[in-house]
Amino acid sequence: MTPPRVAVIGGGVAGMAAAYRLRCLLGPAAEIVVFEQSGRLGGKLCTIEFAGRPYDVGAEAFLVRRAEVVELLTELGMLDELIHPAPVGASMRAGGRTNPMPGRTLLGVPASADAVRDVLSPEAVRRVAAEPSLPPVRLDGDVSVGALVRERFGDEVIDRLVDPLLGGIYAGRADALGLRATIPTLAGALDSGVGSLVAAAAALTPRVWTLGAGQPRTPVFGTLRHGLGSLIDRLAEASGARLRLGGTVTGLTRVDCTWRVHLGSDTVAVDGVVVAAPAPAAGKLLAEVAPAAATEFAAIEVASMAVVSLALPAGTRLPANSGVLIASGDRRQDGMPFTVKAFTYSSRKWAHLDSTGPVLVRGSIGRVRETAVLQVDDADLIAAARSDLAELAGVAAEPVQASVTRWGGGLPQYDVGHVGRRSRIEAAVAEVPGLAVAGASLRGVGVPGCLATAQAAAARVAAHILGRYRQPSGTMGSCPA
Numbered sequence: 001m002t003p004p005r006v007a008v009i010g011g012g013v014a015g016m017a018a019a020y021r022l023r024c025l026l027g028p029a030a031e032i033v034v035f036e037q038s039g040r041l042g043g044k045l046c047t048i049e050f051a052g053r054p055y056d057v058g059a060e061a062f063l064v065r066r067a068e069v070v071e072l073l074t075e076l077g078m079l080d081e082l083i084h085p086a087p088v089g090a091s092m093r094a095g096g097r098t099n100p101m102p103g104r105t106l107l108g109v110p111a112s113a114d115a116v117r118d119v120l121s122p123e124a125v126r127r128v129a130a131e132p133s134l135p136p137v138r139l140d141g142d143v144s145v146g147a148l149v150r151e152r153f154g155d156e157v158i159d160r161l162v163d164p165l166l167g168g169i170y171a172g173r174a175d176a177l178g179l180r181a182t183i184p185t186l187a188g189a190l191d192s193g194v195g196s197l198v199a200a201a202a203a204l205t206p207r208v209w210t211l212g213a214g215q216p217r218t219p220v221f222g223t224l225r226h227g228l229g230s231l232i233d234r235l236a237e238a239s240g241a242r243l244r245l246g247g248t249v250t251g252l253t254r255v256d257c258t259w260r261v262h263l264g265s266d267t268v269a270v271d272g273v274v275v276a277a278p279a280p281a282a283g284k285l286l287a288e289v290a291p292a293a294a295t296e297f298a299a300i301e302v303a304s305m306a307v308v309s310l311a312l313p314a315g316t317r318l319p320a321n322s323g324v325l326i327a328s329g330d331r332r333q334d335g336m337p338f339t340v341k342a343f344t345y346s347s348r349k350w351a352h353l354d355s356t357g358p359v360l361v362r363g364s365i366g367r368v369r370e371t372a373v374l375q376v377d378d379a380d381l382i383a384a385a386r387s388d389l390a391e392l393a394g395v396a397a398e399p400v401q402a403s404v405t406r407w408g409g410g411l412p413q414y415d416v417g418h419v420g421r422r423s424r425i426e427a428a429v430a431e432v433p434g435l436a437v438a439g440a441s442l443r444g445v446g447v448p449g450c451l452a453t454a455q456a457a458a459a460r461v462a463a464h465i466l467g468r469y470r471q472p473s474g475t476m477g478s479c480p481a
């Protein structure tokens with residue numbers, strides 16, 4: 001009997017984690033093929049050699065409060081690669097001032113008036129203090145984070161806190177992002193009867209999490225000493241997958257109980273498929289085999305962004321914090337908007353990047369539907385980032401090295417109703433035997449959310465394949481549906 005063959009489409013972290021999990025579930029004989037259209041694995045996990053060090057120019061960290069990444073690192077024997085940020089807080093530029101990031105907020109939603117006193121005007125602080133005595137919040141379906149927070153606190157909490165924080169994660173706008181998908185814990189607390197946003201945020205951000213001034217006591221984030229690309233390398237090795245790089249999968253068809261993966265005129269027959277490509281590509285790939293899911297994927301908007309990496313001369317002094325988030329309406333002294341929406345002072349934030357060599361800083365640029373800022377050449381983006389850095393941090397040194405990494409369509413937008421859309425995608429895919437979907441479009445754009453979907457997708461496809469191989473005759477059984 002020929003061993004089963006499974007296709008994974010997309011070699012980002014979701015696809016590579018699915019390939020690894022399929023190997024665990026299907027055993028050594030299975031053939032696992034990863035189809036990746038670009039010439040490298042990793043997708044938005046991308047570690048480059050920069051100023052002599054491994055440097056992440058896509059995702060740079062992951063949440064360690066969620067279990068997925070730490071569990072995977074443990075399984076892969078990589079736990080000693082895990083490092084946490086230095087115990088310095090971040091800062092926030094809002095209302096023309098740069099302040100320490102407030103300590104107790106839930107993605108910018110204040111857990112108390114005291115927590116946000118330094119960032120907001122006295123009138124806005126008064127509204128935060130008064131919010132618990134407003135009539136209780138009643139969530140009816142989903143709502144945009146912006147609409148809910150503006151209604152309870154006014155505009156400043158959105159403009160100065162929530163928008164910069166959510167913008168950092170989604171490159172999105174709080175007024176368009178759906179509460180249930182982007183801050184599910186807050187939605188859950190409100191569903192359970194907590195009537196005030198302050199009370200819900202307080203319950204969800206215990207005092208023990210912070211030392212004040214945004215400085216975490218227990219690590220919230222982690223990264224890998226040799227860059228997040230080292231996770232991809234290890235997954236590729238442990239999965240034993242056959243890698244087909246540099247070819248775009250153009251379509252999927254189902255023939256009896258098996259699948260055909262099409263790459264232009266080339267066709268590969270497989271027994272099961274995990275689609276781990278971004279939403280626009282997943283929409284196209286599923287058009288024939290799961291049209292309802294394809295339509296939902298196609299409706300997910302994506303935001304483009306760029307990362308500007310700067311290596312400054314050794315000895316350059318950065319502010320004594322891990323970086324700065326910039327509120328979207330904030331302006332420079334010359335009245336122009338900032339180009340960069342956040343700087344990470346990498347050599348301050350990560351001890352392994354704080355050596356005697358060049359001082360590393362990365363700037364993030366780009367929010368949803370604001371593509372004009374990206375439509376300039378690399379030299380202009382670098383110049384704009386340097387100018388913003390000079391104004392925000394007083395650092396004007398000429399970089400010894402600079403690079404721009406562009407992420408077209410890099411982040412899916414979880415708009416109002418995303419949770420329903422995700423359910424409809426998963427339900428439509430569940431009707432098709434041997435098919436599963438994974439990746440950032442579904443259950444969180446962060447690495448842990450991608451891993452969760454990868455795990456579930458691999459389990460689903462493996463169960464389908466094992467079910468068919470366990471027929472009493474030892475031959476492939478009939479299609480369950």
Ligand SMILES: Cc1cc2nc3c(=O)[nH]c(=O)nc-3n(C[C@H](O)[C@H](O)[C@H](O)COP(=O)(O)OP(=O)(O)OC[C@H]3O[C@@H](n4cnc5c(N)ncnc54)[C@H](O)[C@@H]3O)c2cc1C
Binds near residue numbers: 248445
């Ligand atoms: C600049 C940036 C910074 C980020 N920072 C963080 C962070 O610090 N922490 C965090 O947790 N998350 C962060 N994220 C989010 C996170 O990195 C991504 O959501 C996650 O890596 C996506 O993984 P994925 O496997 O779902 O998709 P991707 O990484 O997009 O991988 C999908 C792969 O599919 C391939 N593909 C697409 N279509 C086809 C096709 N037809 N055929 C074959 N291959 C195809 C693509 O080339 C790509 O390699 C960041 C994202 C960006 C863009």
